[in-house]
Amino acid sequence: MPEQAESGLMLRLFGPLQAQINGAALPGLNEHRKAAQLLALLALSPNKPVGNEWLASQLWPGIGSIDNLKHTVSVLRRALGPYGSCLVAQSGTLCLDLTHADVDVIAFDAAWERRTQDRSALKEAVDRYAGPLLQDWYEEWVEKERSRYAAKYREALQFLAVEAIASTDFLEARRWLRRLVLAGDFAAALHARLMAALVAAQEHVEAKQFYDEYCAELISQGFRPPQRMTELAEQIPRTTPEFVPEFAPSLMDLEPVGGAIPLESRFYVRRMEDEAFHAAIARKDGILLLRGPRQIGKTSLLARGLEQARQAGWRVVVTDFQRLSPADTETLEAFFLSIAQWIADQLDLDDSPYEHWNEKLTASANFERFIKRQILNVSAAPLVWGVDEADSLFDRDYRSGVFGLFRAWYNARSLDPGGPWSRLVLILTYSTEAHLFIPNLHQSPFNVGTRSVLQDFSTKQVADLNERYAGPLCGEAEVTRLCKLVGGHPYLVRRCLHEMKTRKLNIEELEVEADRDDGLFGDHLDRMRVALQKDAGLLAVVRGLLIGESALMPEAFSRLRAAGVILGASPFEARFRCRLYESYLRRHLL
Numbered sequence: 001m002p003e004q005a006e007s008g009l010m011l012r013l014f015g016p017l018q019a020q021i022n023g024a025a026l027p028g029l030n031e032h033r034k035a036a037q038l039l040a041l042l043a044l045s046p047n048k049p050v051g052n053e054w055l056a057s058q059l060w061p062g063i064g065s066i067d068n069l070k071h072t073v074s075v076l077r078r079a080l081g082p083y084g085s086c087l088v089a090q091s092g093t094l095c096l097d098l099t100h101a102d103v104d105v106i107a108f109d110a111a112w113e114r115r116t117q118d119r120s121a122l123k124e125a126v127d128r129y130a131g132p133l134l135q136d137w138y139e140e141w142v143e144k145e146r147s148r149y150a151a152k153y154r155e156a157l158q159f160l161a162v163e164a165i166a167s168t169d170f171l172e173a174r175r176w177l178r179r180l181v182l183a184g185d186f187a188a189a190l191h192a193r194l195m196a197a198l199v200a201a202q203e204h205v206e207a208k209q210f211y212d213e214y215c216a217e218l219i220s221q222g223f224r225p226p227q228r229m230t231e232l233a234e235q236i237p238r239t240t241p242e243f244v245p246e247f248a249p250s251l252m253d254l255e256p257v258g259g260a261i262p263l264e265s266r267f268y269v270r271r272m273e274d275e276a277f278h279a280a281i282a283r284k285d286g287i288l289l290l291r292g293p294r295q296i297g298k299t300s301l302l303a304r305g306l307e308q309a310r311q312a313g314w315r316v317v318v319t320d321f322q323r324l325s326p327a328d329t330e331t332l333e334a335f336f337l338s339i340a341q342w343i344a345d346q347l348d349l350d351d352s353p354y355e356h357w358n359e360k361l362t363a364s365a366n367f368e369r370f371i372k373r374q375i376l377n378v379s380a381a382p383l384v385w386g387v388d389e390a391d392s393l394f395d396r397d398y399r400s401g402v403f404g405l406f407r408a409w410y411n412a413r414s415l416d417p418g419g420p421w422s423r424l425v426l427i428l429t430y431s432t433e434a435h436l437f438i439p440n441l442h443q444s445p446f447n448v449g450t451r452s453v454l455q456d457f458s459t460k461q462v463a464d465l466n467e468r469y470a471g472p473l474c475g476e477a478e479v480t481r482l483c484k485l486v487g488g489h490p491y492l493v494r495r496c497l498h499e500m501k502t503r504k505l506n507i508e509e510l511e512v513e514a515d516r517d518d519g520l521f522g523d524h525l526d527r528m529r530v531a532l533q534k535d536a537g538l539l540a541v542v543r544g545l546l547i548g549e550s551a552l553m554p555e556a557f558s559r560l561r562a563a564g565v566i567l568g569a570s571p572f573e574a575r576f577r578c579r580l581y582e583s584y585l586r587r588h589l590l
Contacts, residue, residue, distance in 0.1 A: 015131030042096035049093035287449025293564025295491035309384040322389040332398040336367035376420035391430035456488030472500035487578030
């Protein structure tokens with residue numbers, strides 16, 4: 001969204017209504033909704049006389065009170081203060097002179113009219129569109145105007161996407177298509193067209209990531225992925241970067257299994273997602289998202305991304321939201337102060353954030369000012385901020401205040417490419433589906449940026465890891481047996497191989513012990529069961545799956561997949577993540 005004017009009258013009708021004079025909100029509009037509505041109605045017909053009777057009929061349907069309109073005009077004129085003279089009443093009409101005002105809908109309309117002569121005008125138009133017109137207003141006249149502008153916005157995005165695909169600017173095409181999805185237009189044909197172009201250009205990492213992101217959004221809305229895109233995805237080679245360790249098995253220094261894998265570990269398995277993640281860091285993408293269930297390797301990959309940044313000479317900070325104390329997360333103010341102090345300590349700043357906190361400003365404004373002035377503006381080096389377990393904040397009432405700020409910083413990069421926010425790379429790891437807790441797409445950082453969805457190990461990767469453990473599994477048949485038992489669950493696979501190597505277990509002994517309540521995975525399985533039993537809704541869904549009911553509601557599917565209990569590309573294809581999970585849950589829940 002374009003920057004707000006520092007002086008003069010500013011109106012924003014896209015998204016929530018904003019009305020300011022010289023940077024300060026117009027007084028009284030929050031208390032007098034009709035005055036705000038009158039302002040919006042006149043702004044939609046700028047510099048034109050609008051009949052009083054029509055205005056009254058829109059503001060007071062069925063009544064159309066001219067007396068009420070006169071009172072509301074007085075309220076609005078007082079609120080406009082020095083701009084009150086711009087509201088002109090004459091011959092039974094009202095006219096709002098916005099010739100010298102900064103109004104987003106006027107700028108949008110002007111850019112739209114220039115689109116045939118100036119193609120760049122379409123980009124200007126979509127940049128002005130910060131969200132649905134008069135968001136959260138539901139009057140009939142609003143719905144009509146909202147639909148009209150939304151249709152123009154989608155048409156502009158479709159044109160820009162087609163143009164970018166034709167010029168093989170795939171990143172630009174993805175940008176416009178992502179915004180189309182956020183606008184509620186899934187545009188399957190356009191997505192398939194870009195997917196085909198990526199595959200044809202052998203941009204396999206980009207194609208897979210593009211497919212995964214689009215499918216995840218469709219599934220969250222209860223739709224199936226397009227067949228054409230699935231066919232194209234199946235053409236992507238299932239290869240991973242080679243890893244050829246050279247070490248003598250007798251000298252292997254086995255590591256404890258659990259938690260983040262050390263940077264120098266020979267047991268870290270690179271996946272296709274690693275390549276895309278490291279490329280995004282090298283590009284200094286504004287937001288990087290690492291999503292996947294617990295113990296799939298998010299923190300291990302985050303650690304490697306942060307080390308990449310350190311080696312590039314960038315500044316690095318990392319925060320684990322799960323490690324914050326209850327006092328640190330009690331209020332938004334306490335949260336931002338704690339995070340600011342944590343960042344200051346890691347960067348060895350001399351000044352404490354408390355010295356720069358202004359009690360006259362909001363918590364969000366203070367934190368943003370601290371990051372901008374004391375962190376970003378003091379060095380030209382990029383700052384990479386890794387946030388682990390970001391979803392531990394999802395149950396907080398103020399979550400939108402935190403994540404909405406992250407989203408605003410991301411948007412600011414586009415508005416001021418050379419500004420301080422262009423030097424911030426924010427990496428968020430999370431498990432839970434964000435859309436279940438942050439329904440307002442325009443306040444969410446989880447639907448922008450570069451997303452990597454970590455997947456379980458393939459059979460080939462399990463076989464590779466088996467070799468690094470000097471082959472406790474004997475041959476392809478035993479590798480297949482292990483994969484049937486625990487799937488490609490990274491933690492379970494490593495734990496199995498570690499126990500087989502250290503305790504000299506064979507595959508038969510491992511299978512027997514793994515399925516026992518007091519066996520190898522007793523704690524892991526019990527934690528999963530207890531979590532399910534705390535949620536009666538999900539518990540009923542799991543029991544349904546166990547007895548063969550295959551239809552899942554999209555929300556239940558998303559939550560169970562985020563928890564790592566099930567797999568599947570859609571609710572119609574849900575299945576338990578591995579045989580071990582299914583047999584354990586069947587024994588305890590039926």
